[in-house]
Amino acid sequence: MKNALGAVDTVLLLGGRSEIGLEIVRLLVGLGASRVVLAMREPAGEPPAVTLNVERPAGAASPEVHVLPFDALDAASHGEVFERAVELVGDLDVVISAFGVLGGQADYDADPAAAMADVAVNYGAHVSAGLHAARVLRRQGHGTLVVLSSVAGARVRRANFVYGSAKAGLDGFAQGLGDALHGTGAxxxxxxxxxxxxxxTEGLTPAPLPSTPRQVALATVRALREGADSVWVPAALGPAFRLMRLLPRALWRRMPR
Amino acid sequence: MTDFLTGWGRTSPSPATLARPRDAAEVAALVAAASGRGVVARGLGRAYGDAAQNSGGLVLDCTGLGGWTFDEASGLVTASAGVSLHELMTALVPRGWFVPVSPGTRYVTVGGAVAADVHGKNHHRDSSFGAHLRSLTLVTAGGAVRTLTPDDPLFHATVGGMGLTGVVCEATFGCVPMASSLMRVDVRRTGDLDETLAAMAEDDDSHRYTVAWIDLLARGRRMGRGVLTSGDHADRGTLEFAPRTLLRAPGWAPNGLLNGVSVRAFNEAWYRRAPRRASVVQGIAPFFHPLDAVGGWNRVYGSRGFVQYQFVVPFGAEKTLREIVGRLSSTGTVSFLTVLKRFGAGSSGLLSFPMPGWTLALDIPAGQRGLSRLLRGFDERVAEAGGRVYLAKDARLRADMMARMYPGLDRWRRIRDEADPAGLFRSDLARRLGL
Known part of the structure; x- marks a missing residue:
């Protein structure tokens, strides 16, 4: 259970290798989370360290970490992942939906089937996982689903419109789900x-106002504590994109990337 | 009916289905029909944290369990769980009787007093509520109504058991006779923490009721200065009880109304207002329950609410107490009402809070920066010193700390598991602390 000062106890990370997801988990562990489930594709070997660069609360025992196999594209198995997670750690205080793939637009242009497969991961799989998460959190009457959207979906650009359109869909889904859960405690x-x-994003030239996974995680944890509905990282991107949405398309399509 | 419930501190709201049974049979029927999210009893909602919340489950509003009897010859009261100490005082005081233990508010139910094993200003002499209990009836997980006496292990798991062994439906306990409803009270100002501790130890020998208010924002030489009030029931006088609510706190108080500046000003005024040393006569309500005169006083902390932190450290661990007071004072932690008390012998409750030693209670606005880290540091020192924090006030302790602070926990678990193997009785506090 989340305590009166916003510290949580249990975390489920979908996409157990996600850099941002793991950074969020590490920060939550640093704030006292004691039971973590990492759900990932083909888990093998040692699970990623969740206490990396983390200062644990004074006197706290090391956190309990469980690993579950999770295949984003196998929607039929999603329900079981949640059930297993609840069996392992009890009520889920935070569920982080952090899995995803990023392909180049040129590759997608050349291979539409690959584009469709990636959209299925970046959007369709989140719909299934999100609905399962909602069912569990609604039953509990508490808990937060963290959805990793992107500015790429705030206004889709020609430079990465396959990825961007999936994120746009995901963002819309998450907004609707948040509204549907209003008043349930979740x-x-x-x-x-x-x-x-x-x-x-290795090998890509950073766009303006870039951030690191750590910075995204810090902003996410702050937003979790404050009970916010959404957070832009960095915060300046919020107003920037509100303006960019107003740009005429003739101008927008000339955006270099 | 689904409702969002919070404790008195107004933090961490969670939704639950509320039902209001009127007798033990209705409680048993509701318990038998409870779902997998479990059930917990709630009284007047004076626990500060999440003890009487059950997210996604069932909460029994037990204030409908009314009715009580009093046997003047034995001084025994048998009261349903929903009867408040206010109701009992209103009827008993004019007859020359008083409840054995009264916490800082009389708006608690008998059921809550048992489940939290509440203590009052007479703890150094009379221990906590559980020590005065002769028997209680409990609706257990199977829906059975059981009468328990101190011979049953389940009795000691229920006293202080935070409602996690079943639903207390009735309790029988001894009351104390008094000649007057007036209190003879000695008030004195103390200049620093050492003087406060010494004065309390001295007054505990001569007075039935003692408590000290501490000015936590005073620093340096004046650190731990306070006002000690020590009282006894007067030998002569009238027997009456007609407390009034002087004012109601508004519902719109902004966050941050209680801040370093306003609390420092209040503390200074409160300290100056107290006589260096004087004897006064007070009524029961102003002496025992000064805050009850302000209706809904918890609202002055604003929408973010506040946390109460109460710990006890055993005698001999005064160093820990001093360190904590010093740290609170040096960090300028805003605690509006800081209260110090000396505990006597504890009761037999396995999860009861009181133990011989010093207890300090603070309430701090929940939005205060760095509060989480500060209190976790205190948890560590308190556990190290062999002390503990009070579950009825807690809203933020961690499960591993709980296990270190309560040596009776394993035994309590065994008894609870036997009485409730499926863990039907559950609260947000139980989930948070892994009980």
Whole structure:
């Protein structure tokens, strides 16, 4: 259970190798979370360290970490992942939906089937997982689903419109789900980072106002504590994109990237 | 009916289905029909944290369990769980009787007093509520209504058991006779923490009721200065009880109304207002329940609410107490009402809070920066010193700390598991602390 000062106890991370997801988990563990479930594709070997660079509360025992196999594209198995997670750690205080893939627009242009497959991960799979999460959180009467959206979906650009359109769909889904859960005690937090410098964007030139996974995680944890519905990282992207939505398309399509 | 419930501190609201049974049979029927999210009893909602909340489950509003009897020859009261100490005082005081233990508010139910094993200003002499209990009836997980006496292990798991062994439906306890409803009260100002501790130890020998208010924002030489009030029932006088609510706190108080500046000003005024040393005569309500005169006083903390932190450290661990007071004072932590008390012998409750030693209670606005870290540091020191924090006030303790602070926990678990193997009785506090 989340305590009166906003510290949580249990976390389920869908996409157990996600850099941003793991950073959020580490920060939550640093604030006292004691039971973590990492759900990931083909888990093998040692699970990723959740106490990396984390200062645990004084006197706290090391957190309990469980790993579950999770295949985003196998929607039929999603329900079981949640059931297992609840069996392992009890009520889920925070569920982080952090899995995803980023392909280049040129590759998608050349291989429409690959584009469709990635959209299925970045959007369709989140719909299934999100609805399962909502069912569990609604039953509990508490808990927050953290959805990693992106500014790419705030206004879709020609430079990455396959990825961007999936994120746009995901963002809309998360907003609707948050509204559907209003008054149940369960919540949805939408995180909208800009360009994140990390493994997923290796080799790409950073866009303006980039952030690191750590910065995204810090903003997410602050938003969780404050009970916010959405957070832009960095915060300046919020007003920037509200303006960019107003740009005429003739101008918008000339955006270099 | 689904309702969002909070404790008195107004933090962490959670939704639950509320039902209001009127007798033990109705309680038993509701318990038998409870779902997998479990059930917990609630009284007047004076626990500060999440003890009487059950997110997604069933909460029994037990204030409908009314009715009580009094046997003047034995001084025994048998009261349904929903009867408040206010109701009992209103009827008993004019007859020359008083409840054995009264916490800082009389708006608690008998059921809540048992479940939290509440204590009052007479703890150094008379221990806590559970020590005066002769028997209680409990609706257990199977829906059975059981009468328990101190011979049953379940009795000691229920006293202070935070409602997690079943629903207390009735309790029988001894009351104390008094000649007057007036209190003879000695008030004195103390200049620093050492003087406060010494004065309290001295007054505990000569007075039935003692408590000290501490000015936490005073620093340096004046750190831990306070006002000690020590009282006894007067030998002569009238027997009457007609307390009034002087004012109601508004519902729109902004966050941050109680801040370093306003609390410092209040503390200074409160300290100056107290006589250096004087004897006064007070009524029961102003002496025991000064805050009850302000209706809904918890609202002055604003929408973010507040947390209460009450700990006890055993005698001999005064160093820990001093360190904590020093840290609170040096960090400028805003605690509006800081209260110090010396505890006597504890009761037999396995999860009861009181133990011989010093207890300090603070209430702090929940939005205060760095509060989480500060209090976790205190948890560590308190546990280290062999002390504990009070579950009825807690809203933020961690499960591993709980296990270190309550040596009776394993035994309590065994008894609870036997009485409720499926863990039907559950609260948000139980989930948070892994009980």
């Amino acid at each position: 919540r949805v937090l939408i995180v909208r980072p800009g360009f994140v410098i990390g493994r997923m």
